[in-house]
Amino acid sequence: MSYLELSGLQKRYGSAVAVDDVSLSVAKGEAVALLGPSGCGKTTTLRMLAGLIEPNQGMIRVDGSEITRLPAHKRNMGYVFQSYALFPHMSVARNVAFGLEERGRPKAEIARQVEEALAMVRLEGLAQRRPRELSGGQQQRVALARALVIHPSVLLLDESLSNLDAKLRDTMRHEIRSIQRSLGITTLFVTHDQVEALTMCDRIAVMHRGRIAQIGSPEDIYERPATRFVAEFVGRANALPAERGSDGRVTLWGAAQPVTAPVEQAFDIFVRPQRMRILPLSEPAGDATARVTGKVLRNVFVGDHVEVLVEGAGGQLTVEMASGSPVPPEGSEVAVVWRAQDSLPFAREAA
Ligand SMILES: Nc1ncnc2c1ncn2[C@@H]1O[C@H](COP(=O)(O)OP(=O)(O)OP(=O)(O)O)[C@@H](O)[C@H]1O
Ligand SMILES: [Mg+2]
Structure with a gap:
């Protein structure tokens, strides 16, 4: 063919x-x-x-x-x-x-x-x-x-x-x-x-x-x-360093996650910025939802969307929100959540 x-x-x-x-x-x-x-x-x-x-x-x-x-x-x-x-x-x-x-x-x-x-x-x-x-x-x-x-x-x-x-x-x-x-x-x-x-x-x-x-x-x-x-290389992604406990449970930024990654060695979880959402700290996440917490460092208006930069225990990440949706104030503590299936595990490269 x-x-x-x-x-x-x-x-x-x-x-x-x-x-x-x-x-x-x-x-x-x-x-x-x-x-x-x-x-x-x-x-x-x-x-x-x-x-x-x-x-x-x-x-x-x-x-x-x-x-x-x-x-x-x-x-x-x-x-x-x-x-x-x-x-x-x-x-x-x-x-x-x-x-x-x-x-x-x-x-x-x-x-x-x-x-x-x-x-x-x-x-x-x-x-x-x-x-x-x-x-x-x-x-x-x-x-x-x-x-x-x-x-x-x-x-x-x-x-x-x-x-x-x-x-x-x-x-x-x-x-x-x-x-x-x-x-x-x-x-x-x-x-x-x-x-x-x-x-x-x-x-x-x-x-x-x-x-x-x-x-x-x-x-x-x-x-x-x-x-x-x-x-x-294709699209943008947040890379969150994953820790695996002795029980096999995965934590990101110190928080336990509903992720079962088939990767044996050290790995990172990749998540696209537009697949993440921001919730108030008080709002609970569902069972199949990954969740980390951090502080809003900056909101950057980029025309058709807003990039929210969040810093937490494991580093920084970017959440992409549609323009017009209410953005969290800079300095506020928030939860960042995403569907477990949007977590892409990749082995960490040797330095
Ligand atoms: N005539 C040549 N002699 C020696 N090395 C070469 C020669 N032509 C290309 N290379 C090397 O081969 C590799 C691939 O080159 P190529 O031109 O195919 O890259 P490219 O993907 O088209 O890059 P770009 O996006 O910069 O155009 C490079 O490392 C380049 O330095
Ligand atoms: Mg070329």
């Missing part, structure tokens, strides 16, 4: 391993984000797919055919570089035509395809401009049109929105996603921005140190992070 298949891909530079044993199956028409911090191997993975660098090990297949050692120009992949990499001395139209000219297509066909591609990214009137006469967002669209015009079997996008301001990035996210969907084009989208990954893709592959730490739907990744790294 899978259209694009990477198996056991590895890339070494000397003794350093940039990409280590990456395997991934992408269905036809699916958009998958490679999400991870700087240096985790995202661009290296993409460049191996595009045929710009050769893997030391592993295999790449598209539509059943192996292309691992095929030269870049025979792969039919559309690549949008992080820097756009437009040719500065050529017009927009020539930039977009480049891949078709390289493939020796007839002039009339090229003109028609270029026109179509420019219409798709809504740049019809700007065909004769030079890249330097365009805004960042317009340049981004040219780069996208140039990748789409060859009707690629796979579209590869490398951090292509990171140079745009927040508003434009948001617009482009929706535009690229809707073009990707309407063309049904199989896409790998590299980003270190979790919002981008969560909003633009069907599935996310979280990368860490050259490997895929977890792959799943945006909801899987966010609600059921498989590793401590994923829980920390």
Whole structure:
């Protein structure tokens, strides 16, 4: 069923391993984000797919055919570089035509395809401009049109929105996603921005140190992070150090909890800030509810929500409340509660 298949891909530079044993199956028409911090191997993975660098090990297949050692120009992949990499001395139209000219297509066909591609990214009137006469967002669209015009079997996008301001990035996210969907084009989208990954893709592959730490739907990744790294990297989380008594009972911040964690070694309980609620100290918590107490240090208004910073016996945590709900006064003693199932246990990393 899978259209694009990477198996056991590895890339070494000397003794350093940039990409280590990456395997991934992408269905036809699916958009998958490679999400991870700087240096985790995202661009290296993409460049191996595009045929710009050769893997030391592993295999790449598209539509059943192996292309691992095929030269870049025979792969039919559309690549949008992080820097756009437009040719500065050529017009927009020539930039977009480049891949078709390289493939020796007839002039009339090229003109028609270029026109179509420019219409798709809504740049019809700007065909004769030079890249330097365009805004960042317009340049981004040219780069996208140039990748789409060859009707690629796979579209590869490398951090292509990171140079745009927040508003434009948001617009482009929706535009690229809707073009990707309407063309049904199989896409790998590299980003270190979790919002981008969560909003633009069907599935996310979280990368860490050259490997895929977890792959799943945006909801899987966010609600059921498989590793401590994923829980920390995607979304925000409070990490509460857990103590386990001789009877196996778990305490957080000195208070007994309804948590039965299957973790043997030292561990922390991760809880998303928006899964926590604040109650008056006098209000009892239910049986299946975790509860710690502390003092409100600060309330920070962040537009659509308020962040309440609470300090207790085991450190600090942040509770996210909807704006407009009554916030506890700074300095007051409160209880912080959450459903036991929202506690995610992860082994503590060796220092
Ligand atoms: N040509 C090279 N020679 C040696 N090391 C390299 C080379 N290219 C990349 N690396 C190393 O491989 C690792 C992965 O690099 P890569 O460019 O794939 O990271 P990335 O995930 O794209 O990061 P970023 O988010 O910063 O773009 C890094 O440690 C990098 O320093
Ligand atoms: Mg990169």
